[in-house]
Amino acid sequence: MKVALIGAGGTRMPLLVHGLLVRQAAIGLDEIALVDTDAKRLDVMTALLGHLRAQASPGADVRIAPATLDEALQGASFVFSAMRVGGALGRVKDERIPLGLGVLGQETTGPGGMAMALRTIPVAVDIARRLKRRSPGAWLINFTNPSGLVTEAVSDAGFSRVVGLCDAPSSLAHGIARFRGVDDGAISLSYAGLNHLGWAVDVKERGRSILTELIALGESLVASVRPLNPFSAGLIRTIGCLPNEYLAYYYLRQATLAGILAAKETRGEELLRRESALYPALAERLGAGDGVGALEVYGRFVSERRSGYMEREIGKRRPVGPESVFTEEGYEGLALRVMTGLAGAGAEELVLNVRSPSPLGDGVIETTCTVDRGVTAHPWPGLPPHAMALVQAVKTYERLTVKAVREGERKAAVEALLAHPLVGDHGVATALVDAFLVAHSSYLPAFH
Numbered sequence: 001m002k003v004a005l006i007g008a009g010g011t012r013m014p015l016l017v018h019g020l021l022v023r024q025a026a027i028g029l030d031e032i033a034l035v036d037t038d039a040k041r042l043d044v045m046t047a048l049l050g051h052l053r054a055q056a057s058p059g060a061d062v063r064i065a066p067a068t069l070d071e072a073l074q075g076a077s078f079v080f081s082a083m084r085v086g087g088a089l090g091r092v093k094d095e096r097i098p099l100g101l102g103v104l105g106q107e108t109t110g111p112g113g114m115a116m117a118l119r120t121i122p123v124a125v126d127i128a129r130r131l132k133r134r135s136p137g138a139w140l141i142n143f144t145n146p147s148g149l150v151t152e153a154v155s156d157a158g159f160s161r162v163v164g165l166c167d168a169p170s171s172l173a174h175g176i177a178r179f180r181g182v183d184d185g186a187i188s189l190s191y192a193g194l195n196h197l198g199w200a201v202d203v204k205e206r207g208r209s210i211l212t213e214l215i216a217l218g219e220s221l222v223a224s225v226r227p228l229n230p231f232s233a234g235l236i237r238t239i240g241c242l243p244n245e246y247l248a249y250y251y252l253r254q255a256t257l258a259g260i261l262a263a264k265e266t267r268g269e270e271l272l273r274r275e276s277a278l279y280p281a282l283a284e285r286l287g288a289g290d291g292v293g294a295l296e297v298y299g300r301f302v303s304e305r306r307s308g309y310m311e312r313e314i315g316k317r318r319p320v321g322p323e324s325v326f327t328e329e330g331y332e333g334l335a336l337r338v339m340t341g342l343a344g345a346g347a348e349e350l351v352l353n354v355r356s357p358s359p360l361g362d363g364v365i366e367t368t369c370t371v372d373r374g375v376t377a378h379p380w381p382g383l384p385p386h387a388m389a390l391v392q393a394v395k396t397y398e399r400l401t402v403k404a405v406r407e408g409e410r411k412a413a414v415e416a417l418l419a420h421p422l423v424g425d426h427g428v429a430t431a432l433v434d435a436f437l438v439a440h441s442s443y444l445p446a447f448h
Contacts, residue, residue, distance in 0.1 A: 001028045001343075004072035006127060007083035007144070008034035009041030011275060011305070014298060015325070016080060016332040017049050017064070021057040023336060027343060031063045033072035038087075042066055044282050048298065051291030056326070069127070073134045078339050081127065081144045085120045086443050088275055091268035093439045101428050104257055105266065108196050109249050110422040113146040114401050114413070115436040119443035120144060121153040121405045128159035139342050141165060141335055148195025148353040152364035153402045155355045163338060163375055164353030164364065166195050167331035168227065168244050175225035176203060176214070190381045191351045191368045192358075196246035197394050198351075198366045201381050203242065211241070230256070230314045240384060248313050250390060250421060256313045263312045270308060274301060299325045306330075341371030348372070356380075359388070360395045393421050410437070410447040 003020060005013055013034075020029055034049075036042040049064050073079065084091065094112035095105035104110040124144060131138055142151050143165040151164030169191055177187045182205060190202035203211045214221055218233035228236070230248035248256050260266065265273070278301050285294035299322035306320040334350065341348035348371040356377035358365050368378045383391065400416035403409065410433060417429035437447055 001078075002031040002033065002076045003029065003339075004033045004035060004067075004076040004079045006035050006069075006072075006079060006081040008066075009036035009038045009045050010082055010084065011278065011301065012082060012332070013045060014048060014052055015302070015330070016082075016335060018052055018056050018326050019332045019336045021053055021060060021062065023340070024057055024060050024062050027340060027345065029062055032065075033067040033076070034065065035067060035069050035072045036083075041279055044279050044286065047286045048282060048291075048294055051286075051295060054291070055295065070130060070134065073127075073131045073138075076131070076135045076138050078342070079127075079131055079135075079138055079140045080335060081124065081140060081142050083120070083123065083144050085116075085123050086440060088268060088272040090116070090119070090440065090443070092266060092272060094436075095266040095268045097435045097439060098432060099261060099266070101431055103428060103432075104249055104253070104422050105260065106249065107268065108146040109246055110420060111417055111432045111436075113149065114397075114416060114420075115440065117146055117149045117153075117401050118405055118413070118436065119440050120150055121402065122445065124150050124154050125157045125159075128154045128157060128162065132159055137161075139163070139339075141338055142353075143331060143335065146195060148364055148366055149398050149401060151195075151353045152355075152398060153405065155364055156402060156406075160355070164195060164366075165331060165334055165338065166351075166353065166366065167334050168196065168246060169198060169200070169351035169366070170334050171330070172200060172225070172227045172242065172244070173203075175227055179221070179224045180205060180210075182206075188349060189351060189368060190378070191366070192381050192383055193244070193366050193387070193391055194364075194394055194398070195353050195366050196244060197250075197391060198244045199239070199247075199383060199387055200242040201383060214242070215240070226318060229316075230310075239386065241387075245310065245313075248310075253422065259315060260312045267308070267312065271305065274304065296322070338371055342373065342375070344373045346372075360391065363395065363399070390421060393419055404447070408445050408447050413447070 091107050094115045098111045099105040106112045140162040144150050147164040147166050154162050173187045173189050174184055177184045186206050188204045189200040191200050193199055215236055222228040222231055227245040281297050282294050302325045303320045303322040307317045311317050337348045352369045353364050353366045354375050354377050355364050358380045370376045397416045397420040400412050404412035413433045414429045417423040423429050
C-alpha cells in the first residue's frame with residue numbers, strides 16, 4: 001500500500017505518520033510519499049519522520065521520501081490532503097481582515113473560511129483531477145480546511161471518491177465516553193449538519209439512548225465534556241441536542257468575538273510565532289544527529305498547540321502534556337479509522353463530510369456514516385427548526401462560494417457573505433471580499 005501526504009511539511013503530519021507506522025503491518029503499508037511546496041520545511045519533516053519511524057516501528061520496511069505531486073499520486077491507494085494555501089501568514093490575514101470590520105475572524109467559520117476556500121479550492125480540484133488520472137481507484141481523504149466546503153467543491157468537480165474529515169464530532173463522543181466512564185466504542189452519535197455546524201440529535205450508549213439523561217445533568221455535563229464547555233446548561237436544554245463546539249460562534253457570537261478581540265494575538269498569529277521557532281529548533285537538533293531531542297522539541301510544540309485550542313473562545317487552556325502527543329490520537333486517529341474501513345479491514349461508524357441526499361438537496365453534509373469498503377451515510381436524522389434555519393443559510397453560503405471560485409465571480413462571493421448569518425451586511429460583505437482579493441491576489445485567479 002502506498003499513501004501520499006499532501007502538505008507533508010506541516011506540523012501535524014508526524015502524528016498521522018506515527019499512526020500509519022504503528023499500523024503498518026496490519027494495513028500492509030509499503031510507502032509514504034511526502035509532498036509540500038515549502039522545500040525547507042519538507043526537508044526538516046522528512047528527517048524528523050526518519051527518526052520517528054525508528055522509534056514508532058523499529059525494523060519497519062516502509063519507504064518515507066519526498067516526491068513531486070504526480071509521483072506521489074501515481075499508484076497511491078490513499079491520499080491525505082492537509083495543505084494550507086497561503087501558509088500561516090494567509091491564515092493571519094483571514095483572521096485580521098474580518099476582525100478589523102467587527103466580524104468574526106476564524107480560519108473555517110464565516111468570512112475567514114471563505115477567504116481560505118477561495119484560494120484552496122482551485123488547488124484541491126486540480127489535485128483530485130490528477131489523482132483520478134493516475135490512480136482512479138484511490139481515495140482522497142481531505143482535512144484541508146474548510147473541510148466540508150473543499151470536499152463539496154471537489155465532489156462538484158466530478159471526483160466521487162472523496163471524504164472530508166473533522167475530529168470535532170469524534171471529540172464530542174470521546175468526551176461523553178470519558179464522562180460516562182466507558183470505552184469510546186460504547187458511545188455512538190446520531191449526527192447531522194455541516195462541517196463546524198452540526199448537532200448530535202441523539203447519543204447512544206451500547207445501543208440505548210441517553211440524550212435526555214445527559215441533558216438533565218445540566219452544568220455537570222457542560223463542565224465535564226470539554227467540547228461543551230463554551231455552552232450553558234440552559235442553552236443545551238433550549239436546543240434539545242448537543243452542539244458542535246464551533247457553534248459557539250453562532251450561539252455566543254458577541255462573547256466569543258469579544259474574547260478574540262481582547263486577546264493579544266489571534267490563533268493564527270500564535271501558531272505563526274510558534275512555528276517560526278519550531279522549524280529552526282528541529283533543524284538544529286536534527287543537524288546534530290539528535291533525533292530523540294528533535295522529537296522532544298516536537299512533542300512540546302504539539303502539547304502547547306493542543307493546550308491553546310479554542311482558548312480565546314472558552315477562556316481557558318486545556319492542559320495537555322508532551323508525553324500524550326503520540327498516544328492520544330485526535331484527527332489522525334479518525335483519518336486512520338477511515339482508511340482502514342475503506343480498505344476493508346473492519347467496518348467503522350464515523351461522522352464524516354460526504355455527498356448525500358438530505359433536506360438541503362444533493363450536496364456534502366456532515367453526518368454519521370458507515371465506512372466499509374465505501375462510505376454510506378445514515379438517513380438524515382432531522383434537526384430542530386432553529387438548527388435547520390442555520391444550516392440552510394450556511395449551505396447557501398457554501399454553494400455561492402464554490403460558484404464564485406468556479407466562475408471567477410466577485411458578485412457570488414459578496415452574495416455568499418450576505419447569506420452567511422455572521423455577516424449579512426452588504427457594506428461589510430463588499431469590503432471583506434475586496435480586501436481578501438487584494439490580500440491574497442497572488443493565490444487567486446482574476447475575479448470579475
